[in-house]
Amino acid sequence: MLRQVHPPVAAPASAGLGKTVDWQPRLAKAKGQTKHAALTERIIADIDSGVLKPMDRMPTHRDLARDLGLSVQTVSLSYREAERLGYLSGEIGRGTFVKTRVTERAGRLMLDRTPDEVVDLSIVRGVYTRAHEEASRAVLGALASADNGAFMSACRPIAGLDPHREAARAWLKPLGVDAGTERILITNGAAHGLFLALSCIVRAGDVVLTENLTDHGVIGLANVLGFNLRGLPTDEEGVLPEAFEAACQAGSPRALVLIPTLNNPTSHVAGAERREAIAAIAQRHGVFVIEDEVYKPLIDTPLPSISQMVPDLGFFVTSFTKTVLTGLRVGYLVVPPHYSIRAASILRVTSWSGAYLLAEIASRWIEDGTAQRLLTVQRNEARARQRVVAATLGPHIASTHPLSLCAWLKVPAHWTEDGLVRSLAERRVAVTPSDPFIAGSNHGGGIRICLGGHFSPAALTQALTTVRQTFEQLPPVFDIGAIG
Numbered sequence: 001m002l003r004q005v006h007p008p009v010a011a012p013a014s015a016g017l018g019k020t021v022d023w024q025p026r027l028a029k030a031k032g033q034t035k036h037a038a039l040t041e042r043i044i045a046d047i048d049s050g051v052l053k054p055m056d057r058m059p060t061h062r063d064l065a066r067d068l069g070l071s072v073q074t075v076s077l078s079y080r081e082a083e084r085l086g087y088l089s090g091e092i093g094r095g096t097f098v099k100t101r102v103t104e105r106a107g108r109l110m111l112d113r114t115p116d117e118v119v120d121l122s123i124v125r126g127v128y129t130r131a132h133e134e135a136s137r138a139v140l141g142a143l144a145s146a147d148n149g150a151f152m153s154a155c156r157p158i159a160g161l162d163p164h165r166e167a168a169r170a171w172l173k174p175l176g177v178d179a180g181t182e183r184i185l186i187t188n189g190a191a192h193g194l195f196l197a198l199s200c201i202v203r204a205g206d207v208v209l210t211e212n213l214t215d216h217g218v219i220g221l222a223n224v225l226g227f228n229l230r231g232l233p234t235d236e237e238g239v240l241p242e243a244f245e246a247a248c249q250a251g252s253p254r255a256l257v258l259i260p261t262l263n264n265p266t267s268h269v270a271g272a273e274r275r276e277a278i279a280a281i282a283q284r285h286g287v288f289v290i291e292d293e294v295y296k297p298l299i300d301t302p303l304p305s306i307s308q309m310v311p312d313l314g315f316f317v318t319s320f321t322k323t324v325l326t327g328l329r330v331g332y333l334v335v336p337p338h339y340s341i342r343a344a345s346i347l348r349v350t351s352w353s354g355a356y357l358l359a360e361i362a363s364r365w366i367e368d369g370t371a372q373r374l375l376t377v378q379r380n381e382a383r384a385r386q387r388v389v390a391a392t393l394g395p396h397i398a399s400t401h402p403l404s405l406c407a408w409l410k411v412p413a414h415w416t417e418d419g420l421v422r423s424l425a426e427r428r429v430a431v432t433p434s435d436p437f438i439a440g441s442n443h444g445g446g447i448r449i450c451l452g453g454h455f456s457p458a459a460l461t462q463a464l465t466t467v468r469q470t471f472e473q474l475p476p477v478f479d480i481g482a483i484g
Contacts, residue, residue, distance in 0.1 A: 020057040020095070024067055035070055039078035040085075047087050047098055055231075055441050058088065058096040089228045094251075099222075119463040122430040124264055124405050125452040126326045127381040135370050136325070139361050151356040158353050159344045160186030167363035168332045171371070175296050176305035177316050177334055185333045185343055186354035190294040190319035191217050193333035195224075197290045197315040198255070199346045200339050202227045206254040209247055211239055212440030215264045215292065218257050219439060227254070231440020236399065238263060238270045241277040248285040255288040260306060262295035265437050265448040267404035272304055279309035290315040294331075297323040297375055298382065298403045312336050320362055322405065324374050326452070330354065330362040379403055385451040385460060392464040396471050398446050409447045412471050419475045420447055427466050 025046060029038040046052045059067070061075045068075075079096055082088040089099045126132075151161060159165070165181040172179065187193040194217065202208060204226030210218055212231035222229035230253070232243045239258055247253055256278070260270040270278070282289045291307050296318060307314025319331035331354070335343045347353065365371035382403045389400065389407050400407035411417055417433035424431055434445045449467065451460070 020059060021052060023052060023059060023064075027068065036074045036077040036081070039068070039070070039074065040081045043078060043082045044085065044087055052098045054098055054438050056098040057094075058098065060095065086223050086226075099228075118425075118428050118430050119455075119459065119466075120430045120453065121449040121451070121463060121467075122432045124322060124450045126322050126324065126405070127378055127385075127452050128326065128454040129377055129381065131377050132325055132374060135365070135374060136327075139364060139370070142364075143360075148360075151360045154356060155353070157344075158348045159340070160184070160354055160359060161356060164356070164359040164363050167366045171362075171366050172316070172318070172332060172334065174302075175293060175316075175318065176303060177308055179316075179334045182340055183334050183337060185335065185347055186359045187317075187319070187331035187333050187347070188351060188354050188358075189321055189329040189331045190292060190317050191331075192351070192354075193317035193319070193331045194218070194257070194290065194292055195221060195350070196333055196343055196346050197317060197335070198225060198227070198257070199350075200315075200335065200342050201288050202254055207251055209239075209244065209253050209256045209287075210439050211258060211263060211266075212443045213263075213266055213434065213437045214257075214439050215259060216436040218292075219436070229439050231438070231443075233440070233442055234266070234268065236268055237274045238268045239278065241274070241281060244278060244281050248281060248287060253285075253287055255290055256282060257290045257292065258306075259292045259295070261293055261299055261303065262401055262404050264295075265406060265432075265434075265446070266399045266408045267401040267406060268399065269299065269401060270303075275304050275306045276309065279306045279314075282306075282313055283310050286313070288313045288315065291317065293318045294322050295405070298379055298405075300379060300403075307334065312338070315339075320371070322452075323378055324362075324365070324371050328358060328362060330358045382451070384457070385455075388457070388461055388464060389449075389451065392461065393468050393471075396468065398444070405452045406448055406450045409449060409467075409471075411445055411447060415471070415475050417445060417447060420470065423470050423473075423475065424467065427470060429463050429466050429470075431467070 025042045027038045027042055029035060043052070058079070061072050061079065065072045065075045079088055079090065083090055087099055088096050090096045154161060162181065164186055165184045168184050168186065169179065169181055185196065187196060198221055202225055206227045208222065208227045208229050209232055210229060211234050214231065219229060230247065232239050232247060234240060238260060244256065260275060262269060279289070289306050289310055291305065291314065293316060305316060307316040314336060316334040317331065320328040333343065362371065382405060386400060386402050386404065389397065393409065396409050398408045398410045411420060421431060421433050432448045434443065
């Protein structure tokens with residue numbers, strides 16, 4: 001079961017819309033620079049520096065024009081330009097909001113390359129054991145001595161070779177998804193599948209709903225595809241049905257993207273009744289549902305699929321990267337029946353097809369039981385590592401799950417998130433604060449630690465002990481303002 005030390009307080013239906021900030025910038029207009037360009041520059045600078053925060057409601061055009069002695073047209077031009085650049089989002093009848101962005105700072109929080117001396121708890125990945133190494137060597141050896149022409153020389157069909165889609169169908173059934181192969185596309189991981197699903201149904205300016213803390217990939221896609229991402233309040237089972245209902249009544253959201261099972265970063269798991277409630281609301285309001293179920297194979301208790309409950313509105317995404325083998329970037333996307341052709345055409349222009357070689361490995365492992373065996377290893381390792389987390393960091397845990405590959409930690413009252421990240425980095429431990437995951441307000445903040453990878457029990461225990469000891473220390477002088 002999900003461990004929730006301090007369950008989140010349900011926010012009102014209007015939560016996530018942001019507050020109007022008391023923002024009165026000083027404009028420094030360069031010679032020859034227009035007033036609206038100077039204001040746009042100030043907006044961007046204050047968002048980048050954190051003066052203006054994600055989901056803050058900007059002053060109205062008229063109010064800001066009055067305060068700065070500018071024309072309403074000048075402010076409108078500045079807001080429009082900042083919106084075009086991805087910094088603001090205007091919503092009819094609601095106002096203009098600071099847009100959640102995947103910034104360079106957020107990118108730095110999750111290491112792209114990890115120095116050997118750093119213990120990297122900043123990225124979610126599957127565990128890697130001797131069993132994974134042996135399975136990889138065995139399948140590569142088998143491929144080396146086989147006739148591989150059937151998949152190595154093929155470049156069609158775009159959606160995936162028929163045997164690979166049949167194997168995908170077998171893998172999906174225990175996950176609660178029973179779909180014909182014509183609705184299944186082979187993708188290059190779950191992130192690719194999520195992009196395809198959103199590209200099928202979302203246009204620039206559309207409203208897409210998600211959890212108030214969600215995977216940073218969805219936030220990045222909002223910037224790439226130009227839709228307005230709005231975070232909804234959650235509890236220990238994920239999105240609150242009443243918040244979803246209120247958002248549907250208040251506007252016309254195009255889609256809901258959610259991670260119902262072992263959400264990243266909070267590890268919440270939606271039970272059957274919660275999934276049914278979400279599906280009923282989506283069906284009633286005609287809202288598409290995209291289930292990112294990359295972690296669902298880890299759960300050994302059957303749970304229904306929301307997309308199966310709304311077959312004409314539901315997309316289902318999963319992959320092997322978090323549950324079988326991190327380097328096996330094979331994903332499966334299940335689309336509504338009337339979106340098969342559209343999804344395949346978008347797949348063609350983005351990557352032509354999934355990688356047939358990786359799909360062949362995944363298919364062989366599904367058929368001979370290797371995938372299920374490695375999945376069992378993942379579950380056992382996740383349980384063992386979560387026991388170490390509970391024993392070492394118990395009082396600091398905000399939420400986690402016995403089968404999760406990460407844990408969400410509370411920030412001690414005397415620390416700031418950034419201060420903790422810096423201090424842990426000085427101790428050669430990399431973690432991630434809440435910044436990359438924020439899609440809505442009233443989330444409470446936190447620090448995510450990840451437990452996958454090739455850690456020995458001793459190395460993991462030592463890293464978590466360092467985290468605990470840092471949490472229990474007073475911050476250095478530069479962070480002491482957090483104490484109050």
